[in-house]
Amino acid sequence: MKVISTNIAEPKIIIYNGQEVTTGIFKKPVETPIFLEKENVRGDEVSDRRVHGGEFKACYLFSADYYPYWKNLYPNLDWDFGMLGENLTISGLDESNITIGSIYKIGNALVQVTQPREPCFKFGVKFVNPDVLKQFIEHRHPGFYVKVLVEGHVKKGDKITLVEQAENSITISEFYGLLFDKIKNQKHLKLAINNETLPERKRVKLMAFLKP
Numbered sequence: 001m002k003v004i005s006t007n008i009a010e011p012k013i014i015i016y017n018g019q020e021v022t023t024g025i026f027k028k029p030v031e032t033p034i035f036l037e038k039e040n041v042r043g044d045e046v047s048d049r050r051v052h053g054g055e056f057k058a059c060y061l062f063s064a065d066y067y068p069y070w071k072n073l074y075p076n077l078d079w080d081f082g083m084l085g086e087n088l089t090i091s092g093l094d095e096s097n098i099t100i101g102s103i104y105k106i107g108n109a110l111v112q113v114t115q116p117r118e119p120c121f122k123f124g125v126k127f128v129n130p131d132v133l134k135q136f137i138e139h140r141h142p143g144f145y146v147k148v149l150v151e152g153h154v155k156k157g158d159k160i161t162l163v164e165q166a167e168n169s170i171t172i173s174e175f176y177g178l179l180f181d182k183i184k185n186q187k188h189l190k191l192a193i194n195n196e197t198l199p200e201r202k203r204v205k206l207m208a209f210l211k212p
Contacts, residue, residue, distance in 0.1 A: 001160035003106065004064045005089035006034045007082030008044040009194035016123050021038065022047040023122045027082035033155035034087065036109040036148045041087045055147055056114045056199045062086035062143035073135065074127060086143055091159065096173040101166030101197035108152030110163065112177040114197055115143040116176045137180050144172045147197070169195055185199055 005018065007027040013020050024045030035042040036183065039054050046053035062084045071079055081089040087108070103112050124130040136142065170178075170191045178184055178192055189210055193203045 001090050001092040003154060003156055003158045003160070005029045005081035006032075006154060006156055007117070008034060008041060008087065009082075011045045011047060014122065016121060017123055019123070023086045023125075024052070025122045027053055027079050027085060027087065033153040034104075034108065035151065035153050036111065036123055037151050038148050044143035046088060052086070057125050057145040058148045059087045059088050059146050060085065060117060060118075060143060061088045063095075063122050063141060063147065064089045064091045065093065066141050071140065074129075074132075075113065077127065084143070085117075085126075088154065095144065095176070098144060098169055098172045099166045099169040100172065100175060100192075100195055101169045102162065103125070103149065103164040103166075104146075105163050106149075106152075107158040109148060110150035110152070111146035111148055111153055112197060113166075113172070114120060114145050114147050115199070115202065116144050116172045116179070118142070118179065130147055140173060140176060142172070146149045166197070169197075178206060178209075186211055 007029050008029040009024040011022050011024060012026045013022055014070055024047050036059050038044050041059050071086065098113055100113055100115065103110060117134045121138065122131050125196070168191060170188050174188050175192060178188055189206055192198060193206055
């Protein structure tokens with residue numbers, strides 16, 4: 001895997017249900033390295049700390065490989081990397097091969113995979129179509145967030161190197177199934193609930209789907 005683009009956003013006001021809302025989803029490529037801090041990317045807008053940023057969502061990675069799919073669906077939008085709201089656009093990223101809890105080196109930073117991205121209403125506003133939320137979920141390639149273990153700079157062209165493979169874990173794709181499939185895989189549920197890399201509130205929520 002390799003960093004194709006580094007992206008950050010300035011605050012932008014959108015209108016949703018007649019109300020002004022500030023968002024950081026309108027990310028644009030930058031030519032200078034970005035700095036991954038413990039709870040966010042330095043200089044990047046994080047408007048709602050309840051659902052973005054923080055220990056388990058410090059930086060968001062999305063695959064460059066799926067850009068053709070989205071461009072085909074929305075050819076009239078102004079396309080550039082960062083369009084899906086990611087800080088790092090990555091070539092060769094495959095959620096079915098990325099396990100929650102695995103540790104990677106990116107540039108000077110050391111990061112740990114935490115959870116997939118779940119789209120919110122701001123994503124629908126950006127794409128000028130609320131149906132994009134359902135399309136994003138059904139596509140099953142959500143990218144993922146990371147926890148920053150060691151802060152550091154990341155630049156375009158940096159390779160992503162596996163440092164430690166998580167054991168007794170599940171992939172990002174498998175966890176996405178737990179979030180959105182009506183029938184939950186019980187083996188995956190047990191592995192997720194016992195995985196401390198995931199936020200406690202998510203693990204507690206999943207416990208309700210365990211069969212006796």
